[in-house]
């Protein structure tokens with residue numbers, strides 16, 4: 001179940017790092033910035049140039065995706081099974097408009113959707129929260145750190 005907080009994080013920070021396993025059993029992690037939540041148990045990203053992740057999921061559908069709110073330093077680990085849905089399918093055609101709405105012309109470069117049927121969602125947070133840090137403090141700290149990088 002993708003709850004309200006997970007939805008917020010994925011909408012505001014749609015860069016998910018997808019962990020999948022190759023046919024040789026080698027773990028691979030690869031960033032995808034085109035994630036959308038489709039419903040309470042489904043999310044998906046656009047395959048633009050992800051041959052490795054795509055091949056892995058076609059061999060072994062199990063995957064985990066991590067999203068992080070880099071200001072709050074909180075995130076979610078989403079476990080599930082990924083299915084590659086090619087552009088010449090009705091399902092792709094019925095869904096691709098959602099990507100056009102958000103990413104405009106970039107959607108034309110999506111040649112398949114990778115649709116993840118979600119089995120579990122776990123929260124993840126940075127250790128300073130264990131010591132009593134507040135969200136407001138974390139946001140202020142990381143706003144200033146990122147402003148130093150890109151003033």
Ligand SMILES: Cc1cc2nc3c(=O)[nH]c(=O)nc-3n(C[C@H](O)[C@H](O)[C@H](O)COP(=O)(O)O)c2cc1C
Nearest residue numbers: 030031032033034045046047048049050051052053
């Ligand atoms: C910030 C960021 C966002 C990205 N978003 C996507 C994406 O949404 N779809 C995609 O296919 N590739 C995306 N890429 C590119 C792939 O991650 C990259 O081509 C990668 O090497 C593919 O590896 P793989 O074939 O093992 O998945 C993104 C890369 C970065 C750095």
